[in-house]
Amino acid sequence: MNSGLALLLHSIRRIRTLVLVMAWILAGFQILLILAASVIQESNGFGQLAGLLPDFMRQMLGPSLIALLSFSGIVCLGYFHIAVIGALIGLTVVLATEPAGEIETQFMDLVMAHSISRHWIITRTVLLILGCTAFVLAAMMLGTWFGLHWLAPKEAIQPTLRTARALICNLGVLLLCWGGVTLVMTSLARRRSVPGSAVGLLALASYLVDYLARVWKPARSVSWLSPFHYFNAIDFLTSGTLPPRDIWVLAGTAVCGCGLAYVLFARRDL
Amino acid sequence: MPNNRTATPAVALHGITKKYGRLVAVRNLHLEVIPGEIFGFLGLNGAGKTTTLRILLDLLRPTAGRAFVFGRDCQRQGLEVRAMVGYLPGELGLYGDMTGQELLDLLARLGRYTVQPEYRAELLQKLQLSRSDLGRKLREYSTGMKRKLGLVQAFQGDPTLLILDEPTEGLDPLMQESFYEVLFNVQQRGRTVFMSSHVLSEVERVCDRIALLRRGELILLSPVEEVRRMAARRVRVLFSQDVLSGPSRLPEGHEVLEVTPRSWSIRVHGALGSLVNTLSGLPVKDIEVYEPRLEEVLMKYYREDSL
DSSP: OOHHHHHHHHHHHHHHHHHHHHHHHHHHHHHHHHHHHHHHHHTTHHHHHHHHSOHHHHHHHTHHHHHHSSHHHHHHHTTTOHHHHHHHHHHHHHHHTHHHHHHHHTHHHHHHTSSOOTHHHHHHHHHHHHHHHHHHHHHHHHHHHHHHHHTSOTTSOOOOHHHHHHHHHHHHHHHHHHHHHHHHHHTTOSSTHHHHHHHHHHHHHHHHHHHHHHHOGGGHHHHTTSGGGGOOHHHHHHHOOOOHHHHHHHHHHHHHHHHHHHHHHHHSOO | OOOOTTSOOSEEEEEEEEEETTEEEEEEEEEEEOTTOEEEEEESTTSSHHHHHHHHTTSSOOSEEEEEETTEETTTTHHHHHHTEEEEOSSOOOOTTSBHHHHHHHHHHHHTOOOOHHHHHHHHHHTTOOHHHHTSBGGGOOHHHHHHHHHHHHHTTOOSEEEEESTTTTOOHHHHHHHHHHHHHHHHTTOEEEEEOSOHHHHHHHOSEEEEEETTEEEEEEEHHHHHHHSEEEEEEEESSOOOSOOOSOOTTEEEEEEETTEEEEEEESOSHHHHHHHTTSOEEEEEEEOOOHHHHHHHHHHSSOO
8 A cells, every 4th residue: 555545544544433423523514504494484584683783883894784684694603603614623623733843742643654755744734634624514514405305495596506615615625725834834843832823813813804904994904814714704705705815815815825834844954 | 792893884984973953962073883793882870872873864964074874874865764764762752641552553554664564473472562462552561661662673674783862771681681682683693883871871781882981072992902901990809808008009001999997999900910919818708790880980081082
């Protein structure tokens, strides 16, 4: 068996429980949201909810209010809710910091003392991020499909497949972007907690910057630096178009991060 | 010692220097290990032994100099080098949720070598790791069992060169014996062993040559026999009656450490014959000879500016 494949299988075996639990929870969350949306829909509560909001909020939210306070909007919320994004970024960080963990525990010495190229450490991690992210997102979509198929009221306007696909795509590249950023830090670190906590703080800061930029103009000058700037689900739900620039920027960052990680890891001391 | 001096060295270090910022871990190290020999690499903690071993495996990149294993550059031809090497790290990084069997199988697959089941079984039997031991999670292993598993994984591919970092650390005396047996067995089959150790008795017993590092610098490179001759032994002479006069005329190379009416402690460089002659006529009850400990030998060299 190829040594890289052996390493990949070993890693999958190690993280399978975490990924499976995460997939179950997030798929369950989608179903839960659909249940909640169905209850509101059946009681004609969306109009009442909009009416409860003060005027200034309605003005501030504008058309996105309609997008959010609808059955379709609540269903889509499952793909951009902060808890979902936080959990998925957390999973990506766990996966991307595995090389640093292996260095920290000195398992890397045992691995790299064998006839295996260094690039396999990064390749394995990239494949792991791609595979696990795709698996969890697929589980979320499955949860949405299941919920819409079995729980949604007949009269509810469901999100189109195109909408769901675009949201998943944007969320997927956002996660890959954070995966790339984490990999760069991992390829410089000796301890797993260093890139883990650094990326965690960076993600929080960039989320806040992006959030702030929506309500405070001066913050807009730096918000373009935040990956969340390129994941604007509410705008997408309002306009129905996903700017290709967003996908390219996030995917480009992910690719650059992975490329840089290959170079840094190949040159470093283990 | 194997007579392979003309062959390509199993290990060749040419001016290896490794710096961590301002700290020099290894300084201009030149060394050759002859194929088929068991080579002991000695030094106090932090002397640079592990750093050197890890450079050979391309886990670390030297700041200067080049390292070769059987003529292949450890950094530029790392894959080929590591295909020939079995490595036991000083500290085994193991995942507690893996079983011993899973670890051995994984590392065999990573090494892309074919493990002969008979050979692995022989190693396991010699090091007393049973099938049920291998089926247990590594978190349940004792320190000694982990060490034994580490040894099996290093030896199981029957590599041409074995790089062992403190191989008997944590092994009980019986297991140490078994390990020496395995070591002699691989040497008989022409394999080379490059091992670091703190245990002089072990080095004396198994190694053909030793190198001594002090703060990253090579201060001694010599066959074990020669080192043994250089090292001073401590001799305690016990008398059956009080001997009131101390040792007035001791032969050259003898140094008095302690004198009491019933015993003398003497440090002896070289053979004991002349001391025995000196003691003739005295009421000697017993003579205890203490072989020098590694630390004593090391300290002697560390104190000296040059050799």
